[in-house]
Amino acid sequence: MTAFHAAFSIALDGRFDDLWPHLEPDDRTLGALAVYRNTATKGRIDALEANYPAVVDMVGRDWFRAAAREYVEVEPGDAPVMAAYGGGFPAWLARFEPARSMAYLSPAARLDRAWIEAYLAGNAPVMIARQAANLGLALTGATVRLHPSARLFWFDWSAPSLWLAHRDPRAGTEMSWRPTPEGLLIHRPGDHVLTRRLSRAQWAFLDAGRRGASFAAAAMAAQAAQPRVDIPALFAELIAFGVFMPPSCPSRPS
Structure with missing residues (x-):
């Protein structure tokens, strides 16, 4: 210039x-x-x-x-x-x-x-259920890696529902502003940006991963946030979302 x-x-x-x-x-x-x-x-x-x-x-x-x-x-x-x-x-x-x-x-x-x-955000591969199953117990020690497009939110008010009602009326969310805690995931695992409401346990799991926790530690965070949550079912849901990158497991001692 x-x-x-x-x-x-x-x-x-x-x-x-x-x-x-x-x-x-x-x-x-x-x-x-x-x-x-x-x-x-x-x-x-x-x-x-x-x-x-x-x-x-x-x-x-x-x-x-x-x-x-x-x-x-x-x-x-x-x-x-x-x-x-x-x-x-x-x-x-x-x-x-x-x-x-x-x-x-x-x-x-x-x-x-x-x-x-x-x-x-940049493109990146996503972890699929077969990859997680193949790792078995080794997965628990692996560090959670969220997809680079992932954006996580937790609000004390119903911002996600209100936003979705205006952004995509087909989502069927209520157009109201109320003091109800809500979580939201925005990410693009493929060609299209996706939005998903999150439970407290789902958000806690992903938030722990965002901060560099292992899968075991993220599961503990989800359990603490929602004691009666079914962790295997929750993990399967999150894998299906396409929010994780393939894990990088710690190397085994020789």
Whole structure:
């Protein structure tokens, strides 16, 4: 990138000083810059609208785009891929005064963002039941490796149900905001992003794995979270989800 192109890129964010050695600061130049800035701003607003569809559905397109314009002004970003733009939007919404009465917006934005991250995550093989069975007892000492697309959430309120109701009405979840703890898994084991509600035991197992636990330790965490859970059945469900990568077992002593 030349010095001019770098200065021009910065000027689109409203900082013109570096551009004046390359151009005359007259009305014609300022008018042209305004056109470019409006085009760049609209592109970022369009990207936010595409990246946060559940939030758009909750507040309506006009409200969202007005809020998005304010976000773009303070967070122009530099992501070359617009699908990756807006990583700070959920945290910004939590501080956005007009959204103060809508406590569900920031959690919904976090889940929209996780969907994008899962979609953009790298591909990786998933563990299948036969691989787990072949390892036998050796599996208990293996470290859990979650698929790189996996995103885990546990909320004290019904954010997953509300988000799913807006994101995919066919999911049949209740469109209500209530103080009911819920967990959610968002991942892409194949070509499509999948979403799954999680029980407390399922979430505890996966959360332990996310923190580098062995399968045995993850099973203990699930048992502690839900004492009466059927661990073999739970493990079979999680394998069927396609959330694990093939395990890397510790080498046996010679």
